[in-house]
Amino acid sequence: MDIFLRARGPGIDLGLVPEDEQLADPVLQLFEGANVIATNDNWSTLDAEAIPASLPLDHPNDSALRVQLMPGAYTAVVSGAGGGTGVGIVEIFAVGESSSRLLNLSARARVLQGDAVLIGGLIVEGDGDLPVILRAIGPSIGTDLVAAEDRLADPWLQAFEGASESFLSDDWQQHESAAQIPASHQPVHPSEAAVQGALAPGGHTAIVRGVGDGTGVGLVEVFVAP
Numbered sequence: 001m002d003i004f005l006r007a008r009g010p011g012i013d014l015g016l017v018p019e020d021e022q023l024a025d026p027v028l029q030l031f032e033g034a035n036v037i038a039t040n041d042n043w044s045t046l047d048a049e050a051i052p053a054s055l056p057l058d059h060p061n062d063s064a065l066r067v068q069l070m071p072g073a074y075t076a077v078v079s080g081a082g083g084g085t086g087v088g089i090v091e092i093f094a095v096g097e098s099s100s101r102l103l104n105l106s107a108r109a110r111v112l113q114g115d116a117v118l119i120g121g122l123i124v125e126g127d128g129d130l131p132v133i134l135r136a137i138g139p140s141i142g143t144d145l146v147a148a149e150d151r152l153a154d155p156w157l158q159a160f161e162g163a164s165e166s167f168l169s170d171d172w173q174q175h176e177s178a179a180q181i182p183a184s185h186q187p188v189h190p191s192e193a194a195v196q197g198a199l200a201p202g203g204h205t206a207i208v209r210g211v212g213d214g215t216g217v218g219l220v221e222v223f224v225a226p
Contacts, residue, residue: 001069002096004052005030006043007078009088011059023078023086028063031075038065041081052095071100087116106221108141111152111210118208120220122199129198131225133185134159134167136208138218140188152208152216157193160205169193170211182226196225 009023030038040046043057043064050066051057057064063078078090094102109118124130138152159167169175172187172194180196187194193208208218 001100005065006091007063011062023088025061025081111218120206133223135221136193152218154211167195
């Protein structure tokens with residue numbers, strides 16, 4: 001599967017993130033299991049044909065990768081060069097023709113208050129709705145990844161189509177779609193959030209916050225419903 005990845009910090013629209021809060025020099029790494037299979041700091045080091053014309057990068061400090069991936073699980077990690085911090089965005093695009101498709105996308109980050117929340121985006125292509133399961137995970141994140149005291153204790157999830165809210169979930173068992181979620185995709189902890197529904201073609205956004213302005217590391221996930 002032909003995949004293009006972008007890690008943007010200074011290239012984020014100033015209308016979304018002020019310049020002084022952006023990750024000044026993002027570094028992008030792609031893992032298969034524990035192995036780094038590709039890395040990039042500044043995108044200009046790539047061959048020009050690796051950058052799709054429809055997905056340009058404007059700032060020289062932003063990063064990108066163009067890779068061919070076999071079916072399996074992969075992890076993209078964005079960090080700041082020299083230990084820098086700030087708001088960054090990682091984007092994953094399937095480009096070209098392929099018989100494969102993306103089945104699960106997830107992102108992990110520290111959820112704070114106000115606008116400093118965890119935001120995931122998804123673009124659905126095609127003519128029909130896409131059945132999905134959306135989840136916001138915190139307490140059940142593995143201790144090998146995040147210490148128990150650092151996890152988001154009570155996440156809640158909002159999904160938007162444009163500016164219109166399409167789904168809202170706090171404790172997943174209380175949501176009207178709970179009975180439709182397969183056992184294999186049900187959250188482990190009752191305070192985590194999940195919904196099953198259908199997304200129309202177009203752009204969608206999932207936002208994870210902490211109930212009562214709680215903070216901690218959270219995970220947002222999108223699965224194509226089995």
